[in-house]
Structures are given as structure tokens and as C-alpha cells.
Amino acid sequence: MVEYRIDRRSGVATYLQIVQQTKQALRLGLLEPGDQLPTAREVVEATAINPNTVLKAYRELEREGLVEARRGLGTFVRRALGAAAAGSPLRSELAAWAARARASGLDRDDVAALFASVLDEQFADSTDNTEGDEAMNKGDNA
Amino acid sequence: MTDTAIEAAALGKRFGGPSRRGGWALRDCGFRLPAGRICAVVGPNGAGKSTLLAHAAGLLEPTEGTLTVLGSHPSAARERIAYVAQDKPLYPQLTVTETLRLGHELNPGRWDAALAERIVTDGHLDPAARIRDLSGGQRTRVALALVLGKRPELLLLDEPMADLDPLARHQLMGTLLAEAAEHGTTVVMSSHILGELAHACDFLLLVGDGRIRLGGAIDDLVAAHRLITGRGPLTDALAPHTVIESRATGRGLTALIRPAGPIAPGWEAAEPSLEDILLAHLRSPDAPALLTPGATARSSASDMSAAVTA
Numbered sequence: 001m002v003e004y005r006i007d008r009r010s011g012v013a014t015y016l017q018i019v020q021q022t023k024q025a026l027r028l029g030l031l032e033p034g035d036q037l038p039t040a041r042e043v044v045e046a047t048a049i050n051p052n053t054v055l056k057a058y059r060e061l062e063r064e065g066l067v068e069a070r071r072g073l074g075t076f077v078r079r080a081l082g083a084a085a086a087g088s089p090l091r092s093e094l095a096a097w098a099a100r101a102r103a104s105g106l107d108r109d110d111v112a113a114l115f116a117s118v119l120d121e122q123f124a125d126s127t128d129n130t131e132g133d134e135a136m137n138k139g140d141n142a
Numbered sequence: 143m144t145d146t147a148i149e150a151a152a153l154g155k156r157f158g159g160p161s162r163r164g165g166w167a168l169r170d171c172g173f174r175l176p177a178g179r180i181c182a183v184v185g186p187n188g189a190g191k192s193t194l195l196a197h198a199a200g201l202l203e204p205t206e207g208t209l210t211v212l213g214s215h216p217s218a219a220r221e222r223i224a225y226v227a228q229d230k231p232l233y234p235q236l237t238v239t240e241t242l243r244l245g246h247e248l249n250p251g252r253w254d255a256a257l258a259e260r261i262v263t264d265g266h267l268d269p270a271a272r273i274r275d276l277s278g279g280q281r282t283r284v285a286l287a288l289v290l291g292k293r294p295e296l297l298l299l300d301e302p303m304a305d306l307d308p309l310a311r312h313q314l315m316g317t318l319l320a321e322a323a324e325h326g327t328t329v330v331m332s333s334h335i336l337g338e339l340a341h342a343c344d345f346l347l348l349v350g351d352g353r354i355r356l357g358g359a360i361d362d363l364v365a366a367h368r369l370i371t372g373r374g375p376l377t378d379a380l381a382p383h384t385v386i387e388s389r390a391t392g393r394g395l396t397a398l399i400r401p402a403g404p405i406a407p408g409w410e411a412a413e414p415s416l417e418d419i420l421l422a423h424l425r426s427p428d429a430p431a432l433l434t435p436g437a438t439a440r441s442s443a444s445d446m447s448a449a450v451t452a
Contacts, residue, residue: 006341008340008341011415014341040323041320041323041324042320044316044319044320044323045316045317045319045320046316047316048312048313048315048316048319048341048342049319049341049342050180050319050341050342050343050344051180051319051320051322051323052180052344053341053344
């Protein structure tokens, strides 16, 4: 079961934080097809956010085909995202690279900037890498 | 059954004695709160928030205009309403257990004993402790156990979280919202701490100087405003719009507006946060009021009094 952590100062809309954290869990293999998402009640009780915000996030995930609501049962994962499971070789290579970057004196922001620039270069032709970015600028009013 | 939790038309309340606003605590308030919403009532001290909540609870009679709750006069809906006043009135000589038993006996047929007990247990309160020996925050917890145990359709809370520590506040807000989600309860909470309510609520009433200055679903209110920044002749850029507040920023200008038509080229427009909107309105007390269509009273005062007496 995933646990959502809401950052009230991040400037990212609350429902989007739930969407992004769910996708992150799908990418890391923490959630797999068939797994159940926490009920709206459980999320609300743990995070003290508005129930409609949770429902909005789940509707968005459903719209993207990642989860499905089964009436009276709950919301379930339909498909996984990406192939970057937690234990994959790619992840350990990246971890080793990050350790080298740190050892060579780069701080967190330097590493993030470097990583982002490589991402931009590698995925310049992809139309698939902007999901959420536009919505991320929409303030935190959901 | 009605889809409206609270509806006010031309509501006014005048208290005796000389005071600000000529004794009018509320004047010409009209709004509609749809059922099932979590509504924040915000505004400066003395704006009329508590007076408004006390009317919805049926504890005050309007001087003029009308207010209906769950489709009827508040006094007729009392069984379905729960209200916690700011000072959390409880019987000081009763123990925690006795207070919950009182809740049970006063609310036959609807009392949820398990829920009330869980709220008290979550706070590690001694069931044998007398209310007068509890701290302010512990009393708040008992008061919330009482009103949630009642399983109301409309829950009115006047500054409910003010004396709770951050952990208890988070936990009780979570419980409150989870119960509301499960039972479709309408919740109205007043506060002057904006951040406390921004994530918990989906509907807003901004009260100022005895009137409703903003009313509507928070998403709709945010969508009705834009924060624009730029340089250039002021009047051209702002002309068609309603300007709530404008401020110089360096050589340029930042303004919160309600757009009426396209925004002049060369100006950056961003979606404001709820806090941007509230602060701009609080700093500009003369800005025109805005009620979204969903928050506008559907019936006139005379229709409503007919409905109440019918």
C-alpha cells in the first residue's frame, strides 16, 4: 500500500502530488497491476486533505489508464509504468554515478541540473516527457 | 432531502448598543453553500464569522432577511446540525465518560459511540478526568468527539483547531474529513489562519465588515482571478478588468485582477494561489464582492420565508 506525503509548501497542486507519487510508485515497482490504492477515506485520514482532492487525483490516474475504479471495491492498478524497477541494473548504475558525482564535489543542485540537462538532450524528440509539467504550474489550489 | 446545506438571503443582524457598523454585525449577506462541501469561513477578527455560524446553528435570529439550513429553519433542523462554539462549552464538573454518555442520551438513534470513544482514546485522555481539569486542547478533542458522535448532516465549527498542537490538529482534521467523506457531511469551519484550511476545504466564504466578499468553490474562485505582471502603461493593461489590488514591483507592476476579456500582450498572467487572492482582498476592503454561480442564493428572501413557514 502506498502512503502519500503532502508537501503543503511545494507549490505543486495537492492532487498532482498524489498523481506524481502514484506514478513514482508504479515506476519503482512499489505498486503493480492488481494492487489496490488506499481508499479516499484512508488518504484523507492520514493526510488531512480534502476528500475531493483525492478523488480528483484518482480520476486523473484513471483517465490516463493507469488505474481503474471497481464499484464498491476500490481503485486498482491496471498497468505498470516504465521499466525502472527498484532493483534494476539501471538504478544501481545511476546510484553509482550519483555517488561519483558527489565524491567529485558536486552538490545536490549541481547533480540535479546536470541530470536534467542530459534528460533534455536524450529525450529532445520525445513528446511523452512533459506530462504534468503544464499542470505543475497551476498553483496549489486543488 | 435538499442539495443545499445553507442558504442566506439579505441576512442582517443588529446587536444593541453603539459599535462599529452602527451595530450591524451582519448586513445584506446572501449566499448558498451546496451540501457535501467542506467550507472555510475566513475573515479578519470582528468580521462577522461567529455571528454567521451562530445563525446557522439556530442560536441567533436574524434582524432582517432569512437563513435556511438543510431546507428548513435552523431550529427545525437542530437534530441534524452540530455546532462547536469558539469557547467549546462543556459541563466542567462531568467526566469525559459522562460527557460522552450525555451525548448518547441527547442524540438517541444517531449516536456513534465507537467513533466518539476512538477520538477521545486517540488523545490518551483519562475517561475519569473531569472536563474542568483538562487543557484547552483536550477540551477541544472532547467537543469534537461529541459533535462527530452525533453524526450530523451539517457540522459547524467556530475556530475548531485554534488551541490544538500541530499533531493533534493534523490527526483530528484527518478524522473529521474522513468522517465527512464517508457520510457526505457538510462541514463549515471558521478560522483566520488561511493555511490551516486551504488544503482541507473545497469551498470558501470570505466575510468582511459584516458582508460576504467572496463565495464559491475554491477552484472556481481561483479560476476567476489572474495575477498579472509587466511593464507599460497601466491603464491600457488593466482597463477592461476588475482590479483587486495593484502594486509596484521594481519598474513594473503586479496586479490581482478578475479578467474581463483577453489580457494585454506583454503582460505575464499566472494563476494566483488561494492565499494570494485572500490577502489581496483583505488588503483591499473596497474591492467588489464575488459570488460564483454555485454560491449564489437561488431564492429571494420572501420565497425562503414562505418555504420556512410552509
